[in-house]
Amino acid sequence: QLQLVESGGGLVQPGGSLRLSCTTSGFILDYFAIGWFRQGPGKEREWVSCITDSSGRTNYADSVKGRFTMSRDNAKNTVYLQMNSLKPEDTAVYYCTATPALSATDCPPRYDYWGQGTQVAVSS
Numbered sequence: 339q340l341q342l343v344e345s346g347g348g349l350v351q352p353g354g355s356l357r358l359s360c361t362t363s364g365f366i367l368d369y370f371a372i373g374w375f376r377q378g379p380g381k382e383r384e385w386v387s388c389i390t391d392s393s394g395r396t397n398y399a400d401s402v403k404g405r406f407t408m409s410r411d412n413a414k415n416t417v418y419l420q421m422n423s424l425k426p427e428d429t430a431v432y433y434c435t436a437t438p439a440l441s442a443t444d445c446p447p448r449y450d451y452w453g454q455g456t457q458v459a460v461s462s
Contacts, residue, residue: 339363339364340362340363340364340365340436340451341362341363341364341453342360342361342362342434342435342436342451342452342453343360343361343362343434343453343454344358344359344360344432344433344434344453344454344455344456345358345359345361345456346358346359346456347431347432347456347457347458348457348458348459349459349460349461350424350458350459350460351460351461351462352424352425352426352460352461352462353423353424354424354460355420355421355422355423355424356421356424356458357418357419357420357421358374358418358419358421358432358434358456358458359416359417359418360372360374360416360417360418360419360434360453361414361415361416362415362416362417362434362436363415365436367410367412367415367417368391368392368412369391369392369438369439370391370436370437370438370439371388371389371390371391371436371437371438371439371440371441371445371446371449372388372389372408372410372417372434372435372436373385373386373387373388373389373434373435373436373437373445373446373449374386374387374388374408374419374432374433374434374435375432375433375435376428376430376431376432376433376458377430377431377433378427378429378430379429379430381430383433384399384401384430385399385445386398386399386402386406386419386432387399387402387406387408387419388408388445388446389408389409389410389417390439390441390442390443390444390445390446391439391440391441391442392439393442394409394410395442395443396408396409397444397445401427402421402428405421405422405423405424406419406420406421406422407419407420407422408420417434419432421458424458424460425460426460426461427460428458428460429458429459429460429461430457430458431455431456431457431458432455432456432457432458433452433453433454433455434452434453435449435451435452435453436449436450436451437449437450437451438450
């Protein structure tokens with residue numbers, strides 16, 4: 339059974355950093371596109387980033403580009419989201435998602451599998 343489990347969320351001051359982890363099981367990571375989404379209080383769900391396929395190509399939303407970095411460790415079946423220079427508007431529940439890879443360059447339009455989410459709060 340395919341599973342995604344996020345961890346690493348917490349409370350951080352503006353300008354600080356957090357690294358989220360998404361531990362996967364039940365599938366071969368190389369064959370899947372992995373995405374991160376977030377939903378802030380009172381906001382709609384927002385796409386954050388993705389790794390498209392085994393090439394490891396990453397794409398980012400403009401709101402996080404230059405601050406967030408997504409990476410993958412196939413040996414650990416884990417995907418990471420390194421978040422630097424955090425802002426209060428980054429406060430949200432962050433979700434890890436997966437779907438079979440379709441493109442080496444583009445993020446999938448939809449995702450079939452979702453984790454339970456991890457809370458990130460950026461506040462002084």
